[in-house]
Amino acid sequence: MSxxxxxxxxxxxxxxxxxxxxxxxxCAASRDHQRFAFTTGEGDVIIAHRSDLTDAASWNTYAVHxxxxxxxxxxxxxxxFLTGGDDGRLCRLDMHGEIEELGKSRRWVEHVxxxxxxxxxxxxxxxxxxxxxxxxxxxxxxxxFEHSSSVSGITFDAKGKRLAASHYNGASLWYTQSKSNNPxxxxxxxxxxxxxxxxxxxALVTAMQDNDLHGWRLSDGHNIRxxxxxxxxxxxxxxxxxxxxxxxxxxxVVMWPFFGGGPMxxxxxxxxxxxxxxxxxxxxxPEQEVVAAGFADGTVLMIEPATERVLPVSLGGNGPIxxxxxxxxxxxxxxxTEEGLIGLVDLAAA
Amino acid sequence: MSDAPLPSDTQDALVPVTVLTGFLxxxxxxxxxxxxxxxxxxxxxxxxxxYGELGVDNxxxxxADEEVFEMNNGCICCTVRGDLIRILGGLMxxxxxxxxxxxxxxxxxxxxxxxxTFFADEDVRAKxxxxxxxxxVDALNILQTLKESPEAxxxxxxxxxxxxxxxxLVDDAQLKQVExxxxxxxxIAPIHRAQKGNVKLTDVMDRGGFDLQRVLExxxxxxxxxxxxxxxxxxxxxxxxxxxxxxxxxQMWIGALLQEKGADILRTKGILNFEGQPDRFAFQAVxxxxxxxxxxxxxxxxxxxxxxxxxxxxLNRPQLRRGLESxxxx
Numbered sequence: 152m153s154x155x156x157x158x159x160x161x162x163x164x165x166x167x168x169x170x171x172x173x174x175x176x177x178c179a180a181s182r183d184h185q186r187f188a189f190t191t192g193e194g195d196v197i198i199a200h201r202s203d204l205t206d207a208a209s210w211n212t213y214a215v216h217x218x219x220x221x222x223x224x225x226x227x228x229x230x231x232f233l234t235g236g237d238d239g240r241l242c243r244l245d246m247h248g249e250i251e252e253l254g255k256s257r258r259w260v261e262h263v264x265x266x267x268x269x270x271x272x273x274x275x276x277x278x279x280x281x282x283x284x285x286x287x288x289x290x291x292x293x294x295x296f297e298h299s300s301s302v303s304g305i306t307f308d309a310k311g312k313r314l315a316a317s318h319y320n321g322a323s324l325w326y327t328q329s330k331s332n333n334p335x336x337x338x339x340x341x342x343x344x345x346x347x348x349x350x351x352x353x354a355l356v357t358a359m360q361d362n363d364l365h366g367w368r369l370s371d372g373h374n375i376r377x378x379x380x381x382x383x384x385x386x387x388x389x390x391x392x393x394x395x396x397x398x399x400x401x402x403x404v405v406m407w408p409f410f411g412g413g414p415m416x417x418x419x420x421x422x423x424x425x426x427x428x429x430x431x432x433x434x435x436x437p438e439q440e441v442v443a444a445g446f447a448d449g450t451v452l453m454i455e456p457a458t459e460r461v462l463p464v465s466l467g468g469n470g471p472i473x474x475x476x477x478x479x480x481x482x483x484x485x486x487x488t489e490e491g492l493i494g495l496v497d498l499a500a501a
Numbered sequence: 502m503s504d505a506p507l508p509s510d511t512q513d514a515l516v517p518v519t520v521l522t523g524f525l526x527x528x529x530x531x532x533x534x535x536x537x538x539x540x541x542x543x544x545x546x547x548x549x550x551x552y553g554e555l556g557v558d559n560x561x562x563x564x565a566d567e568e569v570f571e572m573n574n575g576c577i578c579c580t581v582r583g584d585l586i587r588i589l590g591g592l593m594x595x596x597x598x599x600x601x602x603x604x605x606x607x608x609x610x611x612x613x614x615x616x617x618t619f620f621a622d623e624d625v626r627a628k629x630x631x632x633x634x635x636x637x638v639d640a641l642n643i644l645q646t647l648k649e650s651p652e653a654x655x656x657x658x659x660x661x662x663x664x665x666x667x668x669x670l671v672d673d674a675q676l677k678q679v680e681x682x683x684x685x686x687x688x689i690a691p692i693h694r695a696q697k698g699n700v701k702l703t704d705v706m707d708r709g710g711f712d713l714q715r716v717l718e719x720x721x722x723x724x725x726x727x728x729x730x731x732x733x734x735x736x737x738x739x740x741x742x743x744x745x746x747x748x749x750x751x752q753m754w755i756g757a758l759l760q761e762k763g764a765d766i767l768r769t770k771g772i773l774n775f776e777g778q779p780d781r782f783a784f785q786a787v788x789x790x791x792x793x794x795x796x797x798x799x800x801x802x803x804x805x806x807x808x809x810x811x812x813x814x815x816l817n818r819p820q821l822r823r824g825l826e827s828x829x830x831x
Contacts, residue, residue, distance in 0.1 A: 174594040192594030219594045237591055257564075259591070279566070300568055301584065319570055319583060342570040342583050360581070360622070361573040382623055 156492065160451070160463035166496035168465070169207040171197055175487025177222050180478030182267065183229035187485045188244070189474065189493045190220035196234055196244055199495050201483060210493075215242050215250055222263045225479075227272045227287040235260030241276045243289060253289040256281075262304060266311040273327060275314055277302040282316050284327060294332065296325045304346035304357070317346035317357045322367070324355065337367045339374065347387035347396065349409060356396060358384040364398065364407075366414070377407055377414055381429075386475075388435040388442070395420075395456060397433040397442045404430050404444045406456060423461055425450035432475035432486070443484055445472025451486050451494070465494050515630040516593070518602045519706060520615050522656045523637030524646050525608030528666040532637055532698035532705075533605055534558060539702050546592050546599040548585070550607040561599060563588050567607060569614045572621060579789060580614040581621050589618075593628045601706070602629065609652050612636075612659040613767065613788060620790035633708035636660035636690075637698070640679050641670040647682065657683055658735045658767045658812045659787075660690040661708060669696045688737035689770065689810050735767065738818050739810045744829035745776040746807050751828040755784070755791065758824060763789030766816070771809035774799075776830045784809070 158168055173191035180187045187204075189197045194216035203209045216236030224233045230246035233253075241254035241263065254260075258279025266273045272287035282296040282305055300319035307314055307327075314325045319342050323334035342360035349355070354375065356366040362383055366375030384400035389409075396407040396414070404422040407414040424430055428448035435442050436453075445451045449468025454461050470490030477484050482499040523529045537545060537559050546561040570583040585604065592602060606615060612634055619631040636656045639646070646653045657663065663683055668676060680692055693704045751773065759766065769786040773793075780795035799805050809825055 174596075176594065219591055221591075261587075301566065301587065319568065340571070341573040342581075359573070360570065360583075360586075 156469060157467055158494065159466040161453075161496050161498075162465045162494050165205075165498070166465075166494060167199075167205045167207040168468075168492060168494035169197075169210060170469075171195070171212065171491045171493060173491055174219075174489045175474045175491060175493055176220055178474040178476045178485045178487055178493070179223045179225055179232065180476065180483055180485070181230050181232060182225045182227075182479065184478040184480040184482060186230065186232075186246075187478065187483055187495055188223050188232045188234075189485065189487050190215075190223045190234055191491065192219040194218055194220050194236060194238070196220060196223065196232065197493060198232075198244070198248075199485075201497070204483070204495055204497050211248065213244055213248055213250065215244060216240060221259060221261045224263045224265050224274075227265050227267050227274060227289070233263045233265060233274060233276075233289065235263040235276055235278075239278070241278075241283075241289070253285070254278075254283065254292075262302070264305055264307060266307045268311060271311050271327070273307070273311060273314075275305055275307070277305050277316065280318075282314065282325070284314065284325075294325075294327075296323070296332070296334065298323060303342075303344045306346050306348045308348050308352050309350050310352075313348075313352075315346055315348055315355050317343040319343070322346060322355060322357055324369075337372065339365045339367075341365075344383065345385065345387060347389055349393050349396075350389050350391060351393045353393065354409065356387060358387060358398075358400075362400070373415075375415055377419070379419075380405070386430075386432045386434075388433045390435045390440055390442070391438050392440065394440070395435070395442075397435055397444070399430045399433050399444075402427050402429055404433060404442060404454060406442070420456065422454045422456060422459060425452065429471075432472045434475045434477055434484075437477055437479050437481045439481065443475055443477065443486075445475045445486055447471040449488055449492070451475065451484075453484070464496055468492050468494070514628075516596070516599075516602055516628060517632035517707060518589075518604060518619070518629050519632050519708075520612065520634045521603060521605045521637065522610065522612050522615075522634060522659070523608065523664075524639065524643070524650070524653050524656065526642070527608070527637040527639040528664075528698050529605055529608075529637050530557065532635075532664060532666070532695075532700065533603060535698040535700070536603065536702060536705060541702055541706075543600040544598065546602045548588055548602065548604040550605060550610075557605075561592075563592070565604070567610060579617060579621065581618040582614045585615065585618050586622050586625060589625050589629055593624075596628075601632070609650075611652055611655050613655065616659060616787040617790055620787055620792055632706070633661035634659050635662045635664060635705050637664045637666050638679070638683065640665050640667045640676060643679055644682060654686060654735045655767065657686045660687055662705060663687070663690050663692045664695050664698070664700055664705070665692050666695045666698060668694045686735045686737070687812055688739055689812075735812065735814050736816060737810060737812045738816045738821055739808065740822050740825050741806055741808050742825055742829055743804075743806045745774050745805070746825075746828045747830045748775040748778070748782075751775070754824050754828050755786075758821075759786055759789045759791060762813075762815075766811055766813035768812045769809065771807065772796075773807040773809070774805045 173193035218237040239256040256278035262277040274285040321338040343357040345358040363378035380400040386399040425446040428446040432445035451464040470488035474487035568583040773782040784793040
């Protein structure tokens, strides 16, 4: 396989790319925004440093999991990462490249998250039907949340007070500090395959096996249905101000309005796509009203909804975009494809 | 094999999946180990259930949870295996590590959700194809099992291939009785006799569904024996129409039929001769979910006729025949 691809767009001048072995399963930046991690179907984690971001040859590869690495999240410290794998292991990859096994489950660890603010910090990992809530070190399990079917997605709310998990027939909303261990159950028949929480806590949205979205208005549990997709929606991302929910699953970027009474009874906004290729990943900028979208033909775009202005990040890539994430300061955007292409772009003003 | 049409790129890129089913103690795991250890130079990923009777000796083994999910498409019988969607998706991320996938189901499992997963989930469809449902049958115990268990009926009805195992434990008369019983439920799946799972690999793997052609060729028209059926029993109905069919009429008819009777019709398979089409059309359905594709031109000397087989309960043969005949070009 050829190791060089000629990519066009922002990545030419402000970024770098590389082809590694394996399907790219997820990517994330560290909390200090200085490092960016990509995980692969081979169980590897590739780390890029912002200081030498354009030198892809300097990115280091660490063999962390036996079998696919499924998920990566920033660690609770500023520098490191947490990963979950098909091998049932929850691991920490610290700034020195040391790997620490934090947990070992009989089940796959499909989702890993961390939450940090001045008062609390947590690590959460979905393992089969369970979600473990751990402390900041990851070495102590604070709570184990049990579900009657496999957990397909997890998310914290913006304050770290609640953790939501999607599963068959609905979602469960768990309280991180509550003494009692009972969730608020949000029920809707069918298989829910992914989840997102409105940043101001107004709604919880899940993607469904049946090519549509389901939502609950959290104030009163009112059901919200968002449908019309030709395929399953694999990626959901709210804008920081909570106005928009961007979604994959169509040949355009479908954006549901969460303002002016929406999304109930409002049609979604459709942002331009990549010439008919299916949108496979979306990620809203952590501060601005700009959305990044990845497509099945390998294209990555940044789009401003208000003006529909499109900025090509990477054109001419190989394979569907399978991972896409901003750093929390919005200055780095990373992506990966099913064919093992990884790319990273520096968006900071030069 | 030399006359097989060259597979198209997409067909070739799809990973074949074999589903191994059969009642508890029928010898599924023995057969599985026989397949894995045989000299074939192929690597398989194996999906087993957590109640496996014996160990499986293979590099890539994944545990399944048998999570059956209903779809929200208004079709009550449309269930899929949520865990398989996840597992197959995970395996596709290490596509280069194996040539095929074998899924072993628990003895009490209804094969429908497994088979329907290959029709209903777009990701599974995009990357894998259901090669065959192989049902292992215990010659000694099956007649008793059939009296006690509806799942055993379903497993036989769903089979593309039946392995009649433990034939050394019964006499010829019993064997004949067992085979007749299997045939009365599923008239089209070939039956291979075996002891301790010692089947020829080519009888089980890479069936491609389209020995369906060969099977249908060799199947007499009235194989199903109508004598001793209760309405509720599973049986097969096979139909042949010599006049070419109108593709549009057929789609209308089969669509409406499966919508109405899909809960009772477990499987439908056929090779169809559509008017104006040089290629044979292979049709198959699991309950209400149907699929079909062209499988290359008719062979020299092969009768150009449409054959369709239904396996299910409450099958009304005259009505089905009239329905299929009504699809013939005027």
